[in-house]
Amino acid sequence: MPTPSAPSASVADGGLFCELYWGTSLAEAWSYGPELGQVHAAPDEKAPLPLYGFTLPEEPFLLAERTPKGWRIHVPPSARVEKRLKGNDFQPVGPDELTGAPGRTAVELREGMTLRLVEGELNLLLQPSVVKERAGRFRVRDVAWLITVAILFLSAPVAFLVMGPDPARMAANNARALQVAHDKEEARRKAMGLDKPMKPMTEAERATQQQDGGVRVTVPASFGVR
Known part of the structure; x- marks a missing residue:
């Protein structure tokens, strides 16, 4: 009909x-x-x-x-x-x-x-x-198409939030990378002997320490320097 x-x-x-x-x-x-x-x-x-x-x-x-x-x-x-x-x-x-x-x-x-x-x-x-x-030319089918396009448009940011990177996982990865860098720096300082703090000199060490003034040389009186 x-x-x-x-x-x-x-x-x-x-x-x-x-x-x-x-x-x-x-x-x-x-x-x-x-x-x-x-x-x-x-x-x-x-x-x-x-x-x-x-x-x-x-x-x-x-x-x-x-x-x-x-x-x-x-x-x-x-x-x-x-x-x-x-x-x-x-x-x-x-x-x-x-x-x-x-x-x-x-x-x-x-x-x-x-x-x-x-x-x-x-x-x-x-x-x-x-x-x-x-x-009157705006039919129900046109409304359905508009709704479908709107759903697809709005679902893109939602999918990014759901399937995108996990913030907790990203924070854990950053902390792990910082720890590895810290361990490498400590190993380098230990190899150079910089891992131990410096100790102050004792009085005995200061008394036995000699100042390096070079070798004493005797110059004749007739030797002149210009």
Whole structure:
């Protein structure tokens, strides 16, 4: 019996992903989770979407709001709006797809669609971010692999501590090596006669000791030394 596949998440359950391009260079990117109901834009770094270069009728400007079917994108009055479906190029959005009064138009962001707002050299791309679908790909098998890798990573230092050198054995070996060196030094001192302490001379030894002043030589009186 085939296992039923999990239902894929829709745009209504996902978030919103935005990219701002200056020409062909990516300048900024923002991602908003599915718990957010509205996204406001303003030329301010503290705004939810800091948007510079677009003409906005008010600040902050309601750029996107969640609907039961996904997201509704409000188009700035001086911007041109284009759409792209999967595998296709950008095309202008038709008047029948726009809602609202002139200067206050909006367009629905559907699944598989990317909208592009263009004003001058700026391009703001908006597309749905289906988080649940991406998270569903992380299966139980992946978790098992992560656990296996973690166990192997943590077992290496434990194995070194268990199977590595015994500290007590290393201390005994060091003590044995020091004792052997000490015994060799004692044998060398004994062979040189340095193992016995020196004794002070007695009075008799001092009396019989003669100072070595050399051989006495008689020099004639006529012998001169220069």
